[in-house]
Amino acid sequence: MLSEFFTKRFGLTKEGSDNLIKGIFYTALLNISFMFPVSLYALLIYLWVEQLTGGEIIDPNLGIFILLILIVLGIIFAFAWKQYHFVFNTTYVESGNRRINLGENLRKLPLSFFENRDLADLTATIMNDCTDLEHVFSHAVPQLLGSIISLCIVSVGMFLFDWRLAIALLWVVPVAFIILFISKRLIYTGGNRVMADLLNCGDAVQECIESIEDLKSYNCEDEYYGKISSLTSTIEKSRINAELMAASGVIVGKVVLNLGIVSVIILGSYLIINSQISIFTFLIFLIASASVYSPLENGLMFLAEIFMMDNKITRAQEIESLVVEGGSDDYSLDGYDVEFENVSFNYDDLKDVLTDISFTAKQGEVTALVGPSGGGKSTVSKLAARFWDPVSGIVSLGGQDLSKLDSEKLLENFSIVFQDVILFNNSILENIRVGRKDATDEEVIEAARLAECEEFVFKLPNGYDTVIGENGELLSGGQRQRISIARALLKDANVILLDEATSFLDVENESKIQKALSELIKNKTVIIIAHRMRTIANANKIVVLDGGKIVEQGKPEKLIAGDGLFKKMVDLQNLSGEWQI
Numbered sequence: 001m002l003s004e005f006f007t008k009r010f011g012l013t014k015e016g017s018d019n020l021i022k023g024i025f026y027t028a029l030l031n032i033s034f035m036f037p038v039s040l041y042a043l044l045i046y047l048w049v050e051q052l053t054g055g056e057i058i059d060p061n062l063g064i065f066i067l068l069i070l071i072v073l074g075i076i077f078a079f080a081w082k083q084y085h086f087v088f089n090t091t092y093v094e095s096g097n098r099r100i101n102l103g104e105n106l107r108k109l110p111l112s113f114f115e116n117r118d119l120a121d122l123t124a125t126i127m128n129d130c131t132d133l134e135h136v137f138s139h140a141v142p143q144l145l146g147s148i149i150s151l152c153i154v155s156v157g158m159f160l161f162d163w164r165l166a167i168a169l170l171w172v173v174p175v176a177f178i179i180l181f182i183s184k185r186l187i188y189t190g191g192n193r194v195m196a197d198l199l200n201c202g203d204a205v206q207e208c209i210e211s212i213e214d215l216k217s218y219n220c221e222d223e224y225y226g227k228i229s230s231l232t233s234t235i236e237k238s239r240i241n242a243e244l245m246a247a248s249g250v251i252v253g254k255v256v257l258n259l260g261i262v263s264v265i266i267l268g269s270y271l272i273i274n275s276q277i278s279i280f281t282f283l284i285f286l287i288a289s290a291s292v293y294s295p296l297e298n299g300l301m302f303l304a305e306i307f308m309m310d311n312k313i314t315r316a317q318e319i320e321s322l323v324v325e326g327g328s329d330d331y332s333l334d335g336y337d338v339e340f341e342n343v344s345f346n347y348d349d350l351k352d353v354l355t356d357i358s359f360t361a362k363q364g365e366v367t368a369l370v371g372p373s374g375g376g377k378s379t380v381s382k383l384a385a386r387f388w389d390p391v392s393g394i395v396s397l398g399g400q401d402l403s404k405l406d407s408e409k410l411l412e413n414f415s416i417v418f419q420d421v422i423l424f425n426n427s428i429l430e431n432i433r434v435g436r437k438d439a440t441d442e443e444v445i446e447a448a449r450l451a452e453c454e455e456f457v458f459k460l461p462n463g464y465d466t467v468i469g470e471n472g473e474l475l476s477g478g479q480r481q482r483i484s485i486a487r488a489l490l491k492d493a494n495v496i497l498l499d500e501a502t503s504f505l506d507v508e509n510e511s512k513i514q515k516a517l518s519e520l521i522k523n524k525t526v527i528i529i530a531h532r533m534r535t536i537a538n539a540n541k542i543v544v545l546d547g548g549k550i551v552e553q554g555k556p557e558k559l560i561a562g563d564g565l566f567k568k569m570v571d572l573q574n575l576s577g578e579w580q581i
């Protein structure tokens with residue numbers, strides 16, 4: 001039952017919860033074992049007090065005392081070892097598991113999730129929050145619960161010894177914890193504020209670094225640095241506030257705890273004067289108060305830390321509980337036609353971005369999506385690869401409704417070249433091999449050659465082995481696109497989506513690559529988005545999108561012969577070709 005509670009409350013695995021419980025058990029034993037030296041002091045004091053007060057003279061046997069001390073040290077060491085094993089080992093294993101689970105869950109989420117989510121926030125949850133939680137599980141939770149358990153056990157002994165002094169010693173404990181619980185809301189709010197400010201500042205710093213060229217070219221650096229420094233001061237203030245909020249509850253709780261010693265002294269003195277207890281009993285309670293309160297004082301701080309971590313646990317649990325994309329991975333396709341049937345779609349439940357879209361991109365044909373900017377072309381291509389599911393209507397591949405298929409398995413059928421190419425800080429060879437992980441070096445190089453990469457690769461210091469920096473910073477836009485096209489050539493999937501795939505290329509390179517692409521697309525389903533009419537000159541079918549609706553579709557010759565939007569666009573581009581500056 002406790003194990004289930006931990007699993008739910010802290011988002012641990014079953015094994016992690018069980019180990020945490022064992023860790024708490026050994027922490028309690030360790031705390032109690034710290035009382036053994038107290039008992040030895042008490043025994044020594046008893047012998048001395050007896051002598052000083054003229055009682056029976058008992059000669060303390062030094063050998064037995066040394067032996068007892070060694071046994072006590074051995075017991076403390078054994079408990080500490082066990083506690084360390086269960087608490088620390090499992091904390092880090094659990095933290096690793098948590099990161100892997102979060103990563104696994106993210107991997108299975110629809111790609112649409114990442115378009116609408118702050119990526120800095122996700123990274124912070126996986127890296128920073130997990131690190132902070134490590135401290136909570138290695139220190140706060142076991143120490144707090146361990147000290148509460150040991151306190152309960154010690155309390156029984158105290159009550160049996162003298163119930164009046166036990167009440168004087170322990171009445172402060174619930175009061176101190178109640179005070180901290182009352183301040184929980186403040187601690188939680190303070191923690192939330194700090195986290196929100198950290199994310200804001202992280203976003204601003206990232207944005208500043210990413211757009212440094214634009215900031216410099218428009219002389220906006222001072223303004224931007226001013227914004228970051230103001231966000232940094234906000235963090236400073238919210239951190240101080242959060243610490244103050246947490247500290248106020250903890251400090252008041254600690255003060256209350258220490259009132260217990262005062263009440264033991266007052267009541268103990270009264271009972272001694274009235275000969276109701278011995279000095280020995282009184283001294284035992286005074287010594288015990290130090291051993292009882294010290295772990296509890298730490299416990300108060302740990303409880304405040306757990307309150308502060310609540311929002312981080314909630315954030316991690318939120319990601320873990322997100323509905324992962326379902327779908328069958330056992331299906332067979334009847335060819336590779338991509339079909340849109342009365343598809344409508346919106347990103348934010350507010351306004352339809354696509355309305356009643358119906359067309360078929362046939363296998364063995366090139367279907368070009370054209371139209372004014374913002375018309376919905378990229379959105380159509382994303383629905384075709386199930387980055388999103390339609391709000392109504394059906395998108396199918398080879399007769400299978402995409403929303404019923406497993407995305408990962410489905411994407412094996414797609415080669416996609418986006419306008420914004422993402423490259424990794426790795427060699428050119430490995431960046432192209434992303435297209436097909438098991439490709440040999442020769443296959444990778446052949447794909448690179450077809451995509452006209454050799455022209456720039458041979459000018460790089462280490463050729464194909466040149467590491468191209470974070471997101472390929474060493475390469476130009478056109479070179480990056482060629483790498484992305486090489487990936488697609490290497491993957492050689494049955495459906496090819498080209499979204500402005502050659503927009504950064506000059507005419508000569510585009511013509512060469514189109515020659516390579518024409519090899520790639522033979523007998524495949526190709527959906528191509530391009531603004532340059534030259535790029536879609538050989539398309540079999542044109543779908544014209546404007547304002548999220550299909551305004552025309554058909555063979556290019558038919559549309560050119562008409563008087564619709566496509567004809568106007570072609571005329572406009574022909575006209576712009578004659579412009580002179």
Ligand SMILES: Nc1ncnc2c1ncn2[C@@H]1O[C@H](COP(=O)(O)OP(=O)(O)OP(=O)(O)O)[C@@H](O)[C@H]1O
Pocket residue numbers: 115116347348353371372373374375376377378379380
């Ligand atoms: N992730 C998103 N969240 C919300 N709205 C979006 C998102 N992506 C695109 N949109 C909106 O959807 C509409 C269609 O955008 P889309 O990118 O599909 O058009 P497009 O025809 O490809 O444009 P362009 O030719 O400029 O690339 C636009 O109004 C755009 O603002």
